[in-house]
Amino acid sequence: MTIHLHDFDGEHSLTLDAGGLAADAAVVAAGHEPNGYFWEGLARFAWPDIAQHVDFDSEAGMFCAVGSSSDLARLKTAVESVITSPEAVRDIIARAEASGFEFDD
Known part of the structure; x- marks a missing residue:
């Protein structure tokens, strides 16, 4: 799995290497780039x-x-429940776009 929890000197982080995910094709088909910024937007919306309780520090290649x-x-x-499910990602993207949410990818 490409998603990891880290604990470094009392600071906790969660990272996901963007690219090569089962849901990438669904992201691209919806007109988005499956990069760290996209996954950050998806997390913020979904x-x-x-x-609201975490800070994000995503990059193009990493959430x-x-x-x-x-x-x-x-x-x-x-x-984890969505990066392996193109259907779940398509549903979240559709709900986000219907609500006027804009992904920053």
Whole structure:
């Protein structure tokens, strides 16, 4: 799995290497780039209750969230449920676009 929880000197982070994911084709088909910024936007839209408690530091090649270990564990479970499911990603993208949400990818 390309998603990892890290603990370095008391700072907790969650990273996901962008690219090579099962859901990438669905992201591209929807007109987006499956990079770290896209996954950050998806997390902000799909799980706002978690996203409001973490800080994001994503890059083109990597999604990154920093926060408490409990919030990041919840986010990891949520993200893992969609990166392997093109159908789930298509559904989130459709709901996001219908609501006027804009991905910054």
